Amino acid sequence: MSDVRLIDIREEILSDNQELAGKIRRDLGRHGVFMLNLMSSPGAGKTSLILRTLSTLRDRVRIGVIEGDIASSVDAEKVSREGVPAVQLRTGGFCHLDAPMIERALKELDLTDLDCIIIENVGNLVCPAEFDTGSQRRAMILSVPEGDDKPLKYPLMFSVCDALVVNKVDYLGTSDFDLERLRERVCKLNPDIRIFPVSCKTGEGIAEWTGWLAEQVAGARPPA
Amino acid sequence: MHELAVTESILNVVLRHAGQNGVRRVLGIALRIGELSDLEDTWLQRYFDYLSKDTLAAGARLHIERVPVVFRCEPCRHDFPVNVREMDQVRCPQCGGERMTLVSGREYFIKNIEVI
Ligand SMILES: Nc1nc2c(ncn2[C@@H]2O[C@H](COP(=O)(O)OP(=O)(O)O)[C@@H](O)[C@H]2O)c(=O)[nH]1
Ligand SMILES: [Mg+2]
Ligand SMILES: [Zn+2]
Numbered sequence: 001m002s003d004v005r006l007i008d009i010r011e012e013i014l015s016d017n018q019e020l021a022g023k024i025r026r027d028l029g030r031h032g033v034f035m036l037n038l039m040s041s042p043g044a045g046k047t048s049l050i051l052r053t054l055s056t057l058r059d060r061v062r063i064g065v066i067e068g069d070i071a072s073s074v075d076a077e078k079v080s081r082e083g084v085p086a087v088q089l090r091t092g093g094f095c096h097l098d099a100p101m102i103e104r105a106l107k108e109l110d111l112t113d114l115d116c117i118i119i120e121n122v123g124n125l126v127c128p129a130e131f132d133t134g135s136q137r138r139a140m141i142l143s144v145p146e147g148d149d150k151p152l153k154y155p156l157m158f159s160v161c162d163a164l165v166v167n168k169v170d171y172l173g174t175s176d177f178d179l180e181r182l183r184e185r186v187c188k189l190n191p192d193i194r195i196f197p198v199s200c201k202t203g204e205g206i207a208e209w210t211g212w213l214a215e216q217v218a219g220a221r222p223p224a
Numbered sequence: 225m226h227e228l229a230v231t232e233s234i235l236n237v238v239l240r241h242a243g244q245n246g247v248r249r250v251l252g253i254a255l256r257i258g259e260l261s262d263l264e265d266t267w268l269q270r271y272f273d274y275l276s277k278d279t280l281a282a283g284a285r286l287h288i289e290r291v292p293v294v295f296r297c298e299p300c301r302h303d304f305p306v307n308v309r310e311m312d313q314v315r316c317p318q319c320g321g322e323r324m325t326l327v328s329g330r331e332y333f334i335k336n337i338e339v340i
Contacts, residue, residue, distance in 0.1 A: 004251065009241050009334045013255070014233050095226055126262060127226035130332070152311050155293075156260040159326060184322075188295070188314055191325055 017131055020099035024106065024134025031111040034220035035119065036213065037097075037133045039157065040141035042123030045167040047075045048200035049141060049209075050118055054082045056210045057116075061217055066105045066119045068097045075120060085109055096127035099134050116217045125150070129157040137216055139163040144171040148182040151189060159189045163196065165209060170199040227263055231271040235281060237334055242280050245339070250281040252338035258291045258331040259308055284337075293329030297321045 012018055028035055040046050054063055064085040067076040076088035087105045121128045140161045142150055151158045186193060198205035242250055269286050276282050292305045297316035306314050315322055
């Protein structure tokens with residue numbers, strides 16, 4: 001006869017992933033490199049925003065890209081054509097990127113030669129919200145055709161991000177998407193989030209977005 | 225679906241603690257998961273049964289406590305629960321205020337294990 005007993009654990013469920021993510025953040029910090037985890041549904045405009053960001057900031061910020069798109073290596077090719085270092089991750093149908101995958105990808109980038117790394121996460125508003133990749137900041141894109149009710153359907157994603165890019169505002173006139181209603185919904189979940197309405201097509205709002213990103217990058221640099 | 229990755233992580237943590245405590249079998253695992261996470265209980269249990277088959281934790285039941293989404297009203301500091309699906313109509317029931325912060329609902333936690 002043995003007695004049933006309780007053992008207290010009190011640990012985060014994803015503690016292994018979180019520990020590694022913390023280690024990645026410290027390594028990046030030592031190199032003065034800033035990393036952004038960019039998330040959205042498929043087709044919201046992650047690749048388009050990265051390309052816009054590269055062409056706007058390239059002269060001031062040395063950027064590398066980690067591509068997590070499952071479909072193909074098309075995105076990494078698009079980015080490489082811009083002449084910046086890009087790593088394509090083979091996610092094998094995985095629904096999100098986690099810290100071990102990012103650790104592997106970082107081995108292929110020369111951190112001494114970079115100021116900023118942008119992760120294009122897998123197109124999905126659910127799973128990537130749960131996994132810390134080791135980035136210092138998280139941003140998501142919501143595109144106008146997806147509708148302003150998305151915070152109600154994907155509350156976790158909206159609550160973990162530091163910035164929300166509302167892309168495809170060139171469609172605003174032809175839809176019932178209400179930017180103010182979106183703002184209200186998002187701010188209830190996450191009062192500190194920064195919201196950037198942009199169009200990767202026309203370039204509207206891109207300067208505000210890249211301004212914020214450049215500030216974050218500068219914040220990661222060690223004092224000279 | 226990331227239930228598989230999450231379940232794997234739960235199993236790893238549980239087996240680590242079971243090993244440290246000289247456990248023979250794990251009977252139950254108590255979890256606290258916030259309602260903002262959309263992990264499904266039945267899928268978690270199914271993946272767990274599959275992954276834990278040849279381990280000390282084979283057959284263990286997951287007891288999942290859901291932590292409600294609670295907001296705190298900024299002006300009057302009142303805490304109140306909110307249905308995630310009705311978030312666009314949220315107002316403080318005490319003062320009608322609309323500025324609020326999230327107090328709970330994002331938990332992702334292993335509380336304890338029941339063992340012999
Ligand atoms: N009208 C419009 N189309 C856009 C905008 N940004 C991206 N797109 C288009 O949306 C589609 C998906 O964009 P992409 O960047 O590949 O999305 P991803 O899957 O999130 O990487 C492409 O056909 C883009 O040309 C925009 O601001 N306005
Ligand atoms: Mg893409
Ligand atoms: Zn109030």
